[in-house]
Amino acid sequence: MKKILFILLSLFFICAPYSKSAVIEGSISMSDKVPKEFFGDWKVISVCTKSTDNELLNSKSVDIWVLSRIGNRIMLSNPLSGARAEITADEVKGKTVKFEKKSIYPDEYSLETPILTLQGDKFTGVDKISIKTFQNGKLVKEDYVEYQVKGTKISGVGISTIFGM
Numbered sequence: 548m549k550k551i552l553f554i555l556l557s558l559f560f561i562c563a564p565y566s567k568s569a570v571i572e573g574s575i576s577m578s579d580k581v582p583k584e585f586f587g588d589w590k591v592i593s594v595c596t597k598s599t600d601n602e603l604l605n606s607k608s609v610d611i612w613v614l615s616r617i618g619n620r621i622m623l624s625n626p627l628s629g630a631r632a633e634i635t636a637d638e639v640k641g642k643t644v645k646f647e648k649k650s651i652y653p654d655e656y657s658l659e660t661p662i663l664t665l666q667g668d669k670f671t672g673v674d675k676i677s678i679k680t681f682q683n684g685k686l687v688k689e690d691y692v693e694y695q696v697k698g699t700k701i702s703g704v705g706i707s708t709i710f711g712m
Contacts, residue, residue, distance in 0.1 A: 578619050580639040584665055586614050587703015593674065597693040612698065623648070642666070654681045661696065668700035 588611065595606045613624045623646075624631040638645035642665040650657045656679045663672035674696050680688040 577636040577639050578616060578621050581616070581621065581636050581644050582639075582642055582665055584642075584668075584700075585644065585663070585670070586616055588613050588701040589670070589698040590701050591696055591698045593694040593696045595692060596673075596695050597691070599690045600692070603692055611701070614703075621646075643672075655679065656681070663696070663698070670696075670698040672696050 591610050591612050593608045593610070595603050598604050611625060611627055613622075613626060615622050615624070621634050621636055622631060623634050632648055632650075635647045636644055637647045637660075643662065644665075645660065645662045648659045650659075657676060659674065659676045661672060661674040663670045672695075674694040676692045676694075678690045678692075679686055680690075
């Protein structure tokens with residue numbers, strides 16, 4: 548069950564939250580600074596490199612991420628799972644963006660922090676996920692998982708469009 552929980556949670560930003568009824572909170576602080584090349588459809592390969600759950604340590608997944616901007620909001624969706632969430636751009640330095648997604652459930656809080664660096668029509672980076680489980684208002688468990696991620700642009704705003712090549 549623990550392994551399934553981590554895999555499904557990571558399937559959103561490495562995929563989708565395991566419950567569509569979850570409350571997802573976020574605010575956009577730097578959405579207008581995110582390079583336009585990040586928006587579009589991506590094939591993403593994720594490999595678990597660190598985890599408090601040894602069963603997940605060697606897990607690998609391939610997924611589709613769709614990053615879009617609607618006004619000042621950044622949306623991440625996954626057409627394979629149907630999941631969708633608003634994410635926050637917390638820090639932008641050139642072609643490197645630190646995103647954040649908070650999910651709050653009745654007895655669980657998760658914080659996912661992908662840090663991605665764009666290189667043409669590809670990105671590389673790390674996705675860090677912290678999960679705190681509560682029982683009767685008290686912290687009973689804290690888990691952590693980290694993935695190395697690589698994305699390849701499938702469609703959307705391409706680098707040649709941005710620079711008029």
